[in-house]
Amino acid sequence: xxxxxxxxxxxxxxxxxxxxxxxxxxxxxxxxxxxxxxxxxxxxxxxxxxxxxxxxxxxxxxxxxxxxxxxxxxxxxxxxxxxxxxxxxxxxxxxxxxxxxxxxxxxxxxxxxxxxxxxxxxxxxxxxxxxxxxxxxxxxxxxxxxxxxxxxxxxxxxxxxxxxxxxxxxxxxxxxxxxxxxxxxxxxxxxxxxxxxxxxxxxxxxxxxxxxxxxxxxxxxxxxxxxxxxxxxxxxxxxxxxxxxxxxxxxxxxxxxxxxxxxxxxxxxxxxxxxxxxxxxxxxxxxxxxxxxxxxxxxxxxxxxxxxxxxxxxxxxxxxxxxxxxxxxxxxxxxxxxxxxxxxxxxxxxxxxxxxxxxxxxxxxxxxxxxxxxxxxxxxxxxxxxxxxxxxxxxxxxxxxxxx
Ligand SMILES: [Fe+2]
Ligand SMILES: [Fe+2]
Numbered sequence: 536x537x538x539x540x541x542x543x544x545x546x547x548x549x550x551x552x553x554x555x556x557x558x559x560x561x562x563x564x565x566x567x568x569x570x571x572x573x574x575x576x577x578x579x580x581x582x583x584x585x586x587x588x589x590x591x592x593x594x595x596x597x598x599x600x601x602x603x604x605x606x607x608x609x610x611x612x613x614x615x616x617x618x619x620x621x622x623x624x625x626x627x628x629x630x631x632x633x634x635x636x637x638x639x640x641x642x643x644x645x646x647x648x649x650x651x652x653x654x655x656x657x658x659x660x661x662x663x664x665x666x667x668x669x670x671x672x673x674x675x676x677x678x679x680x681x682x683x684x685x686x687x688x689x690x691x692x693x694x695x696x697x698x699x700x701x702x703x704x705x706x707x708x709x710x711x712x713x714x715x716x717x718x719x720x721x722x723x724x725x726x727x728x729x730x731x732x733x734x735x736x737x738x739x740x741x742x743x744x745x746x747x748x749x750x751x752x753x754x755x756x757x758x759x760x761x762x763x764x765x766x767x768x769x770x771x772x773x774x775x776x777x778x779x780x781x782x783x784x785x786x787x788x789x790x791x792x793x794x795x796x797x798x799x800x801x802x803x804x805x806x807x808x809x810x811x812x813x814x815x816x817x818x819x820x821x822x823x824x825x826x827x828x829x830x831x832x833x834x835x836x837x838x839x840x841x842x843x844x845x846x847x848x849x850x851x852x853x854x855x856x857x858x859x860x861x862x863x864x865x866x867x868x869x870x871x872x873x874x875x876x877x878x879x880x881x882x883x884x885x886x887x888x889x890x891x892x893x894x895x896x897x898x899x900x901x902x903x904x905x906x907x908x909x910x911x912x913x914x915x916x917x918x919x920x921x922x923x924x925x926x927x928x929x930x931x932x933x934x935x936x937x938x939x
Contacts, residue, residue: 536591537606542584544601547576550594555586555845557819563752569594583796585848613840620856621864621889633883636686640679644690644705647672651701658771659740666777673729676709684713685867685883692868694825696748700739703821708732710817717861728810731785735814738768738786762798765790781810789814794848812851816858835866836923864889870933871920876901878924879911880933887914
């Protein structure tokens with residue numbers, strides 16, 4: 536049985552099913568493991584991990600009196616919270632269909648990648664970052680996001696070891712602007728938060744690639760170096776002309792948490808600007824939905840649910856709710872099961888409800904056979920989503936399904 540327990544109740548002999556919190560801020564590179572050495576037990580305390588899922592069928596159980604949340608309770612809680620957010624969603628103005636925007640978004644991403652490589656190389660060699668070029672790039676990303684955010688955001692999820700940093704910069708820029716629109720920021724500020732997203736990790740230039748791409752647990756010394764990237768980026772940008780306060784702030788503070796347990800300044804509550812809070816949510820979402828050399832990615836809907844689970848202490852409530860509204864409760868790319876027993880892939884959000892996206896139906900779980908792929912607008916159909924499904928459980932490669 537899976538139980539979520541407080542880290543103070545963790546003991547040797549338990550089987551850790553999953554550590555609650557984002558990958559970037561915990562030292563464990565294996566998702567599940569038996570807790571057999573003191574070093575790992577100490578790391579749980581040292582890295583400020585608050586809660587842990589244990590599997591009581593594979594290791595020791597927790598003491599009777601310790602507070603526990605079961606898997607079922609957690610799922611119900613998150614589903615209720617997500618549905619609450621979905622029902623507050625306001626209708627957005629019409630956008631172009633995702634298929635049409637994908638053609639333009641592909642070009643934006645290809646051009647942006649080239650520009651960012653040049654910009655980052657310039658910075659590495661001590662040359663000033665060309666902020667005019669960066670500004671044009673943010674403008675292109677902004678326009679694509681405004682026409683249909685699903686297109687660009689689905690392209691930038693496909694990362695590999697070589698393009699990770701560039702794609703992550705484009706993704707966080709796009710996510711910041713989509714979130715900014717949902718929060719009702721004015722158009723100049725939206726452009727500024729897009730720039731902040733593009734530049735937030737520029738300090739990673741100074742982190743040796745053997746640490747950035749290390750497969751396995753970082754040593755304490757390596758973790759200290761890794762955690763220096765916000766400050767290093769801020770130092771680089773503060774000496775660059777035309778860099779705004781928002782960009783400097785997000786660069787320095789995107790790893791802060793609302794409970795003050797983040798880095799580098801351990802800011803909390805009102806000390807953290809809205810932009811830093813936005814940066815924290817967008818950065819973690821993109822990191823956990825992307826495959827790294829050392830971690831497999833989570834699906835978008837799964838990622839939002841995980842973030843909702845860790846939200847307390849880590850993210851700002853209002854910002855997180857707005858983020859879910861911007862991305863969708865069933866984000867594009869999510870595998871879902873419909874009331875009729877069919878499996879479908881979410882291909883586009885609709886205007887009427889976050890719970891009724893456009894999906895591509897392709898499999899019947901009643902007869903266990905593939906069916907002729909068909910697009911279905913759930914806002915116009917009597918069928919509806921009963922929940923998200925794990926593609927691994929069905930042995931599916933979703934990139935193949937989206938090409939059907
Ligand atoms: Fe970062
Ligand atoms: Fe980042």
